[in-house]
Amino acid sequence: xxxxxxxxxxxxxxxxxxxxxxxxxxxxxxxxxxxxxxxxxxxxxxxxxxxxxxxxxxxxxxxxxxxxxxxxxxxxxxxxxxxxxxxxxxxxxxxxxxxxxxxxxxxxxxxxxxxxxxxxxxxxxxxxxxxxxxxxxxxxxxxxxxxxxxxxxxxxxxxxxxxxxxxxxxxxxxxxxxxxxxxxxxxxxxxxxxxxxxxxxxxxxxxxxxxxxxxxxxxxxxxxxxxxxxxxxxxxxxxxxxxxxxxxxxxxxxxxxxxxxxxxxxxxxxxxxxxxxxxxxxxxxxxxxxxxxxxxxxxxxxxxxxxxxxxxxxxxxxxxxxxxxxxxxxxxxxxxxxxxxxxxxxxxxxxxxxxxxxxxxxxxxxxxxxxxxxxxxxxxxxxxxxxxxxxxxxxxxxxxxxxxxxxxxxxxxxxxxxxxxxxxxxxxxxxxxxxxxxxxxxxxxxxxxxxxxx
Amino acid sequence: xxxxxxxxxxxxxxxxxxxxxxxxxxxxxxxxxxxxxxxxxxxxxxxxxxxxxxxxxxxxxxxxxxxxxxxxxxxxxxxxxxxxxxxxxxxxxxxxxxxxxxxxxxxxxxxxxxxxxxxxxxxxxxxxxxxxxxxxxxxxxxxxxxxxxxxxxxxxxxxxxxxxxxxxxxxxxxxxxxxxxxxxxxxxxxxxxxxxxxxxxxxxxxxxxxxxxxxxxxxxxxxxxxxxxxxxxxxxxxxxxxxxxxxxxxxxxxxxxxxxxxxxxxxxxxxxxxxxxxxxxxxxxxxxxxxxxxxxxxxxxxxxxxxxxxxxxxxxxxxxxxxxxxxxxxxxxxxxxxxxxxxxxxxxxxxxxxxxxxxxxxxxxxxxxxxxxxxxxxxxxxxxxxxxxxxxxxxxxxxxxxxxxxxxxxxxxxxxxxxxxxxxxxxxxxxxxxxxxxxxxxxxxxxxxxxxxx
Numbered sequence: 015x016x017x018x019x020x021x022x023x024x025x026x027x028x029x030x031x032x033x034x035x036x037x038x039x040x041x042x043x044x045x046x047x048x049x050x051x052x053x054x055x056x057x058x059x060x061x062x063x064x065x066x067x068x069x070x071x072x073x074x075x076x077x078x079x080x081x082x083x084x085x086x087x088x089x090x091x092x093x094x095x096x097x098x099x100x101x102x103x104x105x106x107x108x109x110x111x112x113x114x115x116x117x118x119x120x121x122x123x124x125x126x127x128x129x130x131x132x133x134x135x136x137x138x139x140x141x142x143x144x145x146x147x148x149x150x151x152x153x154x155x156x157x158x159x160x161x162x163x164x165x166x167x168x169x170x171x172x173x174x175x176x177x178x179x180x181x182x183x184x185x186x187x188x189x190x191x192x193x194x195x196x197x198x199x200x201x202x203x204x205x206x207x208x209x210x211x212x213x214x215x216x217x218x219x220x221x222x223x224x225x226x227x228x229x230x231x232x233x234x235x236x237x238x239x240x241x242x243x244x245x246x247x248x249x250x251x252x253x254x255x256x257x258x259x260x261x262x263x264x265x266x267x268x269x270x271x272x273x274x275x276x277x278x279x280x281x282x283x284x285x286x287x288x289x290x291x292x293x294x295x296x297x298x299x300x301x302x303x304x305x306x307x308x309x310x311x312x313x314x315x316x317x318x319x320x321x322x323x324x325x326x327x328x329x330x331x332x333x334x335x336x337x338x339x340x341x342x343x344x345x346x347x348x349x350x351x352x353x354x355x356x357x358x359x360x361x362x363x364x365x366x367x368x369x370x371x372x373x374x375x376x377x378x379x380x381x382x383x384x385x386x387x388x389x390x391x392x393x394x395x396x397x398x399x400x401x402x403x404x405x406x407x408x409x410x411x412x413x414x415x416x417x418x419x420x421x422x423x424x425x426x427x428x429x430x431x432x433x434x435x436x437x438x439x440x441x442x443x444x445x446x447x448x449x450x451x452x453x454x455x456x457x458x459x460x461x462x463x464x465x466x467x468x
Numbered sequence: 469x470x471x472x473x474x475x476x477x478x479x480x481x482x483x484x485x486x487x488x489x490x491x492x493x494x495x496x497x498x499x500x501x502x503x504x505x506x507x508x509x510x511x512x513x514x515x516x517x518x519x520x521x522x523x524x525x526x527x528x529x530x531x532x533x534x535x536x537x538x539x540x541x542x543x544x545x546x547x548x549x550x551x552x553x554x555x556x557x558x559x560x561x562x563x564x565x566x567x568x569x570x571x572x573x574x575x576x577x578x579x580x581x582x583x584x585x586x587x588x589x590x591x592x593x594x595x596x597x598x599x600x601x602x603x604x605x606x607x608x609x610x611x612x613x614x615x616x617x618x619x620x621x622x623x624x625x626x627x628x629x630x631x632x633x634x635x636x637x638x639x640x641x642x643x644x645x646x647x648x649x650x651x652x653x654x655x656x657x658x659x660x661x662x663x664x665x666x667x668x669x670x671x672x673x674x675x676x677x678x679x680x681x682x683x684x685x686x687x688x689x690x691x692x693x694x695x696x697x698x699x700x701x702x703x704x705x706x707x708x709x710x711x712x713x714x715x716x717x718x719x720x721x722x723x724x725x726x727x728x729x730x731x732x733x734x735x736x737x738x739x740x741x742x743x744x745x746x747x748x749x750x751x752x753x754x755x756x757x758x759x760x761x762x763x764x765x766x767x768x769x770x771x772x773x774x775x776x777x778x779x780x781x782x783x784x785x786x787x788x789x790x791x792x793x794x795x796x797x798x799x800x801x802x803x804x805x806x807x808x809x810x811x812x813x814x815x816x817x818x819x820x821x822x823x824x825x826x827x828x829x830x831x832x833x834x835x836x837x838x839x840x841x842x843x844x845x846x847x848x849x850x851x852x853x854x855x856x857x858x859x860x861x862x863x864x865x866x867x868x869x870x871x872x873x874x875x876x877x878x879x880x881x882x883x884x885x886x887x888x889x890x891x892x893x894x895x896x897x898x899x900x901x902x903x904x905x906x907x908x909x910x911x912x913x914x915x916x917x918x919x920x921x922x
Contacts, residue, residue, distance in 0.1 A: 020545035023477055091474035092553075092845050099546075103620070121575065123845030125884070165842045166557070185639075188887035191894055192841050387646050388619045391546050391577030430579070430884040433642035440645055 020102060022261040024095035029087055032079040034252040036287045036359060037245065039078065039294050041366065045358065045467060047330035048320060053464060056330040063231050064238040066142035069135060072246040078291075080249065082134075089133045089166055093122045094253065098261035101423075103389040105409070112412035113267060114405060116423040117258045117285060118392065124189075126395065126427030127281050128159030128241055131250035135239050136163035145235040146170040150200065150222030152277070153179055153349030153397065154186025155427055156241030161195035171195035172236075174202060174225040176352070177217035178345035186431050200225050207326040218342040219278075219353045220325035227328045242278025243323060243332075243357045251284020258422065259288055267420045271301040271408055274424035275401040276313060276371070277350045279357030285424040287359075290368060303408070304364070304371040305400035307351050307379070309447040310343035312336065313364050313371035315454060320464035321355055333467050334361040337449070338457030344447035346376050347435035348396040354457075374403045375446045380439035382406050383429070395427040396435055474556060476715040478549035483541055486533040488706040490741045490813060491699065493532065493748050495820065499812065499921060501784035502774060507918060510784040517685050518692040520596035523589060526700040532745075534703065536588075543587045543620055547576045548707065552715035555877075557843040559863075566866035567721060568859060570877040571712045571739060572846065578643075580849065580881030581735050582613030582695055585704035589693050590617035599689040600624040604654065604676030606731070607633055607803030607851065608640025609881055610695030615649035625649035626690075628656060628679040630806070631671035632799035640885050654679050661780040672796040673732075673807045674779035681782045696732025697777060697786070697811045705738020712876065713742055721874045725755040725862055728878035729855040730767060730825070731804045733811030739878040741813075744822060757862070758818070758825040759854035761805050761833070763901040764797035766790065767818050767825035769908060774918035775809055787921050788815040791903070792911030798901035800830050801889035802850040808911075828857045829900045834893035836860050837883070849881040850889055 037044060046055035058070045065073075072080055082090075101114040119127035139147055147169055151157030157173040164171035173195050180187065180199040187197045200222040201208040201215070207224035214221060223240070230238035240247060262269060272289055274282040286302050293300050306313055316335035323329035325340045336355040337343075343352040355361075363369040383399035385406070386392070394402060405423050412419040429436065438444045491498060500509035512524045519527075526534055536544075555568040573581035593601055601623055605611030611627040618625035627649050634641065634653040641651045654676040655662040655669070661678035668675060677694070684692035694701060716722060726743055728736040740756050747754050760767055770789035777783035779794045790809040791797075797806040809815075817823040837853035839860070840846070848856060859877050866873040883890065892898045 019480060020542075021480065023479065025477065026473060026475065088474075123847070162845055166845070184891075185884075185887035188891040188894075189847065189884075192838060192847055192887070192890045194842060384646060388648060391616055391620070393577070393643065393646055430639075430643075433639035433646070436646045437638075437642040440642075 018102065020100055022098040022264045024257060024260060026091050028260060029090050029094050030082065030253045030256040032081050033249045034256060034288045034291060035075055035078055035080055035249055036291055038076050039291050040362060045333040047332050048464060050322065050327055050330055060330065064227065066138050066144065066237060068138040068141065069246050072249055073244060083137060086134050086137050090253070095257045096121050098258060100265065101390055104386060107385065107389040108406065108409050110409040110413045111416065111418045112409040113418065113420045114409060114423065115262065115265065115421065116425040117254060118425045119254060120392065120425065120428035124155065124158040124162050125430060126155040126159065127251060127254060127284060128156045129162060130253055130284065131241065131247045131280065132159035132163035134250045136160065136167045136169055139237050140167040140169055144169065144237045146172060147239045148172045148226040148229040148236055149239045149241065150174045150219060150226045152176050152219045152352055154183050154431060155350055157195070157197065158186060158189050159241070160239055161190040161193040164195065165193040172229065173197045174200040174222040176200055176219060176222050176349060177215055179349040182347065182434055183431050205229060211325065214342050216345045218325065220339055223324035224326035224328055227324060242280040243355065245359060247280045248283035248287065248357055248359055251280045252287050254284040254424070255286060255288035258285060262422065269300060269422035270419045271303055272422045273303045273305065273401045273404045273408065275351060275397045275426065276304040276306045276356060276360065277397060278353050279360040281424060281426040283357055283360055290363065302369040303404055304369055305404040306371060306373050307346055307348050307400060308373040308375045309346045309449060310337065310352050311373040311449050312354065312356050314373045315449055317458065318361065318365055318467065319461055320467065321461060323355065327462065331462065331464050332358045334358050335364065338460040340460055341457050346447060347432060348400065350397040351400065372404055374400050377439065377444055377446050379403050380436065380444060393429045394425060395429045396432050398424065398426045472556065474554055476552040476718045478711060478714060480545050482714060483544050483548050484536065484707045484710040486535050487703045488710060488742045488745060489529055489532055489534055489703055490745055492530050493745050494816060499787040501786050502918060504776065504781055504784055514784065518681065520592045520598065520691060522592040522595065523700050526703055527698060537591060540588050540591050544707070549711045550575050552712060554719065555844055558840060561839070561843040562860065562863050564863040564867045565870065565872045566863040567872065567874045568863060568877065569716065569719065569875065570879040571708060572879045573708060574846065574879065574882035578609065578612040578616050579884060580609040580613065581705060581708060581738060582610045583616060584707055584738065585695065585701045585734065586613035586617035588704045590614065590621045590623055593691050594621040594623055598623065598691045600626060601693045602626045602680040602683040602690055603693045603695065604628045604673060604680045606630050606673045606806055608637050608885060609804055611649070611651065612640060612643050613695070614693055615644040615647040618649065619647040626683065627651045628654040628676040630654055630673060630676050630803060631669055633803040636801065636888055637885050659683060665779065668796050670799045672779065674793055677778035678780035678782055681778060696734040697809065699813060701734045702737035702741065702811055702813055705734045706741050708738040708878070709740060709742030712739060716876065723754060723876035724873045725757055726876045727757045727759065727855045727858045727862065729805060729851045729880065730758040730760045730810060730814065731851060732807050733814040735878060735880040737811055737814055744817065756823045757858055758823055759858040760825060760827050761800055761802050761854060762827040762829045763800045763903060764791065764806050765827040765903050766808065766810050768827045769903055771912065772815065772819055772921065773915055774921065775915060777809065781916065785916065785918050786812050788812050789818065792914040794914055795911050800901060801886060802854065804851045805854065826858055828854050831893065831898055831900050833857050834890065834898060847883045848879060849883045850886050852878065852880045
């Protein structure tokens with residue numbers, strides 16, 4: 015046993031030099047976003063009021079790889095390459111022949127994968143002479159990451175935090191303030207979008223996005239920053255999967271199935287897109303499994319349509335699985351997964367059958383998380399706990415089949431700010447909200463007028 | 469800049485195989501602990517009701533190195549070797565010629581250095597057939613570490629948590645419970661020691677120790693576990709310093725000064741003892757600097773005397789700097805530093821002039837911590853924030869002298885459960901309690917009858 019590796023570490027020199035852009039490898043022509051007013055394909059100029067041109071060019075780039083600016087790689091060195099673990103203790107606990115690996119992004123200062131893109135976005139905005147970034151945050155992971163990144167590049171940071179998370183996680187707010195950010199509870203009184211949603215006191219990501227976009231659009235020195243969904247955000251996260259490929263090679267194995275949680279999709283994209291590129295090019299048989307909450311089951315129950323990214327309808331229309339842009343999910347503790355849509359690139363892969371999706375209830379998710387904590391030590395965030403639930407299913411399937419399958423899990427962050435949720439679970443006080451047929455009918459009725467997608 | 473290393477990582481195979489026992493290298497004869505009843509030197513048998521014999525033998529061992537059991541090294545692989553960072557961003561922020569390095573123990577599942585000994589203690593107790601460990605915790609770091617370690621070796625864990633920390637940090641309690649531990653607020657109604665201290669509702673480490681010792685002494689299947697002070701605890705922490713020596717060699721530098729915070733002393737011992745052994749053997753000029761809170765200034769204001777380790781006087785008398793065994797420090801946020809005494813080995817080194825000590829107020833400490841967080845990203849625990857304060861002073865001294873001095877900081881843990889304290893600091897609501905002449909006079913009056921120390 016003493017000679018068995020538990021983790022696989024890469025040196026700083028192996029931090030990727032490029033991000034992987036999956037766009038040119040996807041089959042068929044890209045489906046463009048539409049301008050919310052004209053319903054015509056939205057071009058770079060339509061995004062210029064919100065984003066610096068360097069990020070807009072990344073958003074639409076046809077290049078298969080995009081170089082990572084050296085100052086961004088320098089910041090990545092604070093925590094990257096992140097470790098890949100072999101979950102030997104969990105395997106023994108499950109008595110499974112499966113080999114379970116997990117790529118752990120909780121080692122970043124903000125505690126999740128989010129700084130991978132926050133640092134890139136803060137850098138490009140600072141280069142463009144922008145003074146302030148406005149954003150939303152659900153669980154607080156994204157707001158923390160952007161606050162951290164802004165502190166390193168001398169930018170101000172203004173965060174609209176979804177009301178239910180603001181109340182559940184006061185210390186996420188303190189964390190953002192420690193890094194120098196300003197935090198508002200959303201819906202707030204500061205914006206039209208906030209004032210229009212007073213009847214939703216728990217808030218939603220969609221509302222908070224509208225508030226941040228409104229602030230950014232109204233000030234010349236302020237840009238907007240999004241923590242998921244968009245192509246350039248998925249792009250920045252691909253450092254995860256590239257490192258994981260190198261680390262799995264160190265371990266001498268190839269994953270049979272790669273599993274991650276999905277809120278807006280950037281964590282899942284970051285882990286899987288480099289693997290998916292290899293699969294698309296080689297025809298390999300790797301499976302990809304996206305885990306989402308039953309209370310907000312975008313990929314498993316949503317419809318594939320053009321919809322807005324935010325509640326107020328300020329963003330371009332994007333082709334995606336959606337529960338309707340003004341759907342307000344129940345306040346489950348996986349705040350980072352409470353989003354009505356998903357990254358268009360990921361939705362295309364689900365539609366094309368490359369990625370499977372499953373939805374899990376809140377209690378079964380926390381049960382999996384506690385099991386993981388008591389064997390592997392790390393207390394997972396509620397978001398990746400959904401992926402852990404899927405890992406337990408896959409490990410059991412391997413046991414039933416008597417096969418030594420290789421499972422790779424994306425453990426996107428720790429749960430240090432989610433212990434009130436663990437407390438509720440351990441006390442039997444956790445609810446299991448479901449998405450109902452009535453919810454679905456209402457969602458369909460709220461979809462905007464837009465062209466059908468071929 | 470792109471070729472500069474930010475961190476220095478060792479492979480799992482470089483986790484130390486032995487702990488460093490400084491005892492045989494210390495000048496003069498060891499000063500024995502005394503039995504609390506007879507005042508005669510306490511032997512291994514006196515400790516047998518509380519500890520397994522394997523740990524007692526480590527406590528009194530004359531061997532310079534003690535082999536680490538393989539199952540303990542296996543668990544260490546979950547986070548060890550821990551990273552050594554070069555604080556290049558902090559150096560630029562301070563505009564200092566000093567080279568600042570920090571050894572970061574916050575990567576452990578419990579978030580501090582404490583699991584280094586918790587795992588070793590849980591393992592030896594499980595080997596000895598013990599079913600349950602009882603312990604105290606101040607900031608919650610130690611209780612979390614022992615809860616984590618017990619979950620890996622199938623032991624029950626019962627934690628008495630100092631009242632002020634229990635109130636300030638509810639999520640530390642949830643963390644321990646997630647790993648399966650039972651947590652009591654101290655002083656509790658469950659023990660004589662707890663009931664006798666109802667007039668101290670904020671509690672103290674001394675009271676909580678008495679409660680845990682009482683529980684362990686009264687049950688055959690239960691042992692006591694201490695997170696600091698004792699020789700075997702300092703011993704287990706020396707994996708930190710051994711790794712740091714190897715990592716500083718990778719960086720091609722030797723520290724001119726090594727800085728850590730001191731509560732009971734195990735963190736400081738773990739980082740410095742391997743370096744101190746080299747200094748004692750070679751006569752090198754390295755300085756060692758211990759940072760403690762002005763509200764509980766054991767090393768800088770205490771008297772060097774025999775005193776009890778706990779409030780009720782249940783433990784052996786130990787030779788140490790003490791503020792009196794029933795001193796109840798003000799409820800500062802560095803809960804892990806609220807202890808009336810310090811590790812006897814460390815106290816001997818302070819008395820012998822090998823280690824310097826300095827005390828810092830709460831606000832200047834948090835000011836240093838925020839400065840660190842905004843440059844290096846990591847939000848430090850309030851305990852190591854004291855050491856960061858000392859680093860800022862040393863970096864400034866290097867600047868004044870125009871010298872390229874090498875500073876090594878022990879960053880013993882993160883502050884993810886201390887953000888209420890950061891919140892209070894940022895809002896200007898943090899108090900700065902001082903230790904007064906009246907406190908000192910009262911402490912001297914409470915010291916037990918015991919032989920003078922030569």
